Amino acid sequence: MPLDYALHRAEKIDHGLLYSLIDDDDCRQHRHLDWHSPIDWLGEQPFWLLIKNQHARAALACPADPPGIAWIRLFAITSQLRPLPTWNILFQKALEDYQNDSNVLFASVALQKWYADLLTDAGFSLYQYIVVLSWQNDAPALRTLPPGVSIRRMESSDLEAVSRMDQNSFERLWQNSLNVITCSYKQSNYATVAEKDGQLIGFQISSSSFESAHLARLAVLPPYQGAGIGSSLVYNLLEHYYHDLGIRRITVNTQSSNHASLALYEKIGFKPTGEHFPVFTLQNVL
Numbered sequence: 001m002p003l004d005y006a007l008h009r010a011e012k013i014d015h016g017l018l019y020s021l022i023d024d025d026d027c028r029q030h031r032h033l034d035w036h037s038p039i040d041w042l043g044e045q046p047f048w049l050l051i052k053n054q055h056a057r058a059a060l061a062c063p064a065d066p067p068g069i070a071w072i073r074l075f076a077i078t079s080q081l082r083p084l085p086t087w088n089i090l091f092q093k094a095l096e097d098y099q100n101d102s103n104v105l106f107a108s109v110a111l112q113k114w115y116a117d118l119l120t121d122a123g124f125s126l127y128q129y130i131v132v133l134s135w136q137n138d139a140p141a142l143r144t145l146p147p148g149v150s151i152r153r154m155e156s157s158d159l160e161a162v163s164r165m166d167q168n169s170f171e172r173l174w175q176n177s178l179n180v181i182t183c184s185y186k187q188s189n190y191a192t193v194a195e196k197d198g199q200l201i202g203f204q205i206s207s208s209s210f211e212s213a214h215l216a217r218l219a220v221l222p223p224y225q226g227a228g229i230g231s232s233l234v235y236n237l238l239e240h241y242y243h244d245l246g247i248r249r250i251t252v253n254t255q256s257s258n259h260a261s262l263a264l265y266e267k268i269g270f271k272p273t274g275e276h277f278p279v280f281t282l283q284n285v286l
Helices: 012-022 083-097 113-121 156-169 178-187 229-244 259-268
Strands: 006-009 027-031 047-052 055-061 069-071 074-078 105-109 125-135 149-153 190-196 199-208 212-220 249-255 271-283
Touching: 006 083, 012 027, 012 047, 012 055, 012 074, 047 083, 055 083, 074 083, 083 113, 113 271, 125 259, 149 229, 156 178, 156 199, 156 212, 178 199, 190 229, 199 229, 212 229, 229 249, 229 259, 249 259
Parallel strands: 069 105, 212 249
Antiparallel strands: 006 047, 027 074, 047 055, 055 074, 105 271, 125 249, 125 271, 149 190, 190 199, 199 212
16 A cells, blocks of 8 residues: 555545545546435445545445445545556455355446446456437327337336336346436436336436436336337437427436347437446455
């Protein structure tokens, strides 16, 4: 460890230390594509700070949410420190926190080249890519719902069922916990569910700014996939943003290996933007 530096486990009372680090123009940082801010993760572990002269100089947060999946929520470092040695110091503490859980999978989406290079040097493996698609068309085509299916606004009483649906619809790496589903619902502009015979069979959660919207989550229960439920949810949100809010551009991210998802979006009129971001993983080795 560099001289005069100390490791400190971050707790909720350390919000001032963390604010001063991540708001510093001299701080290089990775933040996970998340509904939570780095401050929100204070008190959840592992979350470590490297301190000098009562100031945070680096931070690493990777609490497992959902259990077993430890996304790198934050890695921040000032220019006085070298990224890889600092990462190794902080990540070793995270590994020690998970020493009794060999099933934890560490994962991160690298949004910047320096961070992708760091993960590679730290022993992470490329898993897949996140690709970005965009819809910028005239008025969306009218869509008839599949027989017996209705779409309505999501309500807070739906969240537990939506969380179960999410876990049944995605591979382990991409599942969202009830905590994340609840947070995304509270911050969303438009969230809907598809119902059939009183059962929730699909949902979407999306957000918007003044000029664009983003489809953050779309899921359909496996027995109902391929029946037009997903496309109906997407057409419904296109109509909402286009006709109700006057938004002409909607984006969505999906995995490069999710061919069914890519085919669905491209059939509706989404086109690849050319943006893509690598996803890295590392299995806990302690």
